[in-house]
Amino acid sequence: MTHATDVAVSELFLGLMSGTSADGIDAALVRFEGSGTALRCELVHARTLPWDAALRSALIALGQGADSVSLDELGALDSRAAMAFADAALSVLEDAGIPRGRVRAIGSHGQTIRHRPHAEPPFTWQLGDGNVIAERSGITTVADFRRRDVAAGGHGAPLMPAFHAALLGSPHEDRAVLNLGGIGNFTLLPVAGDVRGFDTGPANALMDGWCERHTGQAYDASGAFAASGQIDAALLARLLSEPWFALPPPKSTGREQFHLDWLEARLGSTPLAPADVQATLLELTARTVADALQMTQPTTRRVLVCGGGVRNPALMARLCAHLPQAVVESTAAHGLDPDYVEAMGFAWLARETLAGRPGNLPAVTGARGLRVLGAVYPA
Template sequence: MTPVDPHSPLFLGLMSGTSADGIDAALVQFPAGGGCRFVHGHTHDWDPATRALLIALGQGAEPPSMDALGELDARVGIAFAAAANQLLDESGVDRSHVRAIGSHGQTIRHRPHATPAFTWQIGDANRIAELTGITTVADFRRRDVAAGGHGAPLMPAFHLAMLGSADEDRAVLNLGGIANLSLIAHDGGIRGFDTGPANALLDAWCQRHLGQPYDADGAFAASGRVDAVLLAKLQADPWFALPPPKSTGREQFHLHWVEAHFDGAAPTPADVQATLLELTAASVADALLAQLPQVRRLLVCGGGVRNPQLLHRLQARLPGVMIASSADHGLDPDYMEAMGFAWLARETLAGRPGNLPSVSGACGPRILGAIHPA
């Protein structure tokens, strides 16, 4: 744990993404001179039954009942509060020194192209405020959607504030369940969008065939060969050709989607894993070179940063780009998004917009989130 600066307020961020592999909690400070000071992090495991239901809902399954959905919303809020409380217990920080919690919630539906468009994150923030005793800001995405945007990705504003450089064009890649890019031009221009699947498909295929929650070090993928025919079919999905702004999730990219592209006999499980890894690398590289061709540095965060096989394939497709972990620039790659939602909570309380219309497609900047006082 990093010692706390007594002159800078503390903020706590909570994030559970598309993979639903745990609730990341990050305690941070934002010094007056700029930057983000990481104090402590904790990842809280989901109850297996709750996680299974969240993944199913994210892939389009219907909830068992309205009562079940209401109970799930409450349970997710309680789990988020438990993650925050455990982080504070581990850190030894007095909770009265925490200005606010920023909670992403858990996405169960994301329909930016519906009429009307909507996105839905559950995890009752009233429960978080009640169980932690800390003001909680939540429901960040829906205001942007109401303003005509996708409500995603939201991290580019944080990336710009923390990682922008006047000396070079650079990009930030989050390899979570879904991969997304923040493109930061040296002149301060910023764009961002999802590029397609990442850990959500890799983890799900590994779980099915190896009984393991993820492909440690990319070993499963490395044991197979890319099926060029299958890769071409997956890449031909019209979603990849959509121009930014764009966002996606499990409702678009799931194992049934993969299996629908098998032609007759399925490839070996290892070959499918290798092909899914190559799909992630190819979709990221293609999007990056198309949208920011002068990029020279790619900073990677999210769970995928610990997959050396995936990073190897990215480097092979981006030979002129220096690829490094966000840790090299002072931001822990495991807690980047949790830190980002702590920052968004700070922006909301300060009355500052948290979205970027150039990223989401919203008709203008908006203050994001609802405030739940302690």
């Protein structure tokens, strides 16, 4: 006999993500069915929409530690960011020809402007008021996912490991999912044992900032700028000596720690060609990723890569060189568009929240226990 609770319900959710690089708003419309390891998801439609240039500059400045902002300016930025998130959601729905009434909810990450899990008291802060998103889009919105985990003693990050485990784990080999956004982070998926996850340090954030300063381009397309330079061993050693890299998980970080002022303080007195610095920053990303994996799960046989860094062949080549024991490949090889994995993950988190299910993993974040994440803003 089939009961109503046995029938898998197919629902549409929309995820919104803007990461450390603030290079655009990723919007992903996702169809979900099932849950846990039986979860099935389909990316219906997705696109990345650019931030308004002035708004992006203000958000990046805040994220890098600027504090000369009035309360009025901060409140306006919160609302303006939310309007941009709502417009991104509506744009994707228009492209897909899907009426907003068919979407169960939006899951919005927001734009992080401070992440201080080690402060006293600890806190994390993402702009993008869920009230504004719900009102402007007409769709129930779940936002502010990280702060409940921080309130429970966790880092509030990373939040993707449970989603990765449901879709990308294997009973046959130890795997790791590597997100190369502004900041790099791992999800470790062993055949046996707990799922774990943590940040590895800068992935694209420093490279993007240095590239923009010296070439005028927002990012190093195909890694060509880095490939034109040479790694400077002395600079690399100074960068790797940063104490944060030696911290054990759980650990998280952001633009407020790894920014161009941090880099400049370590450049030394001998001038380097900008391309050589870029090559060294790329090597820093590859080395810190490989070192972190060797320290935490050396038995990894497959590394599945998502985020903007997967589009950088120079970076992918260095990762392969540093991880010869593992296959390094895009999540696309496993049916997940690498550009939208995180946005899909926040659609999934919204679904978990509305179902009353926890979205964090205490073994990952360090929280005191499982928690239902986010605040719900009804349509």
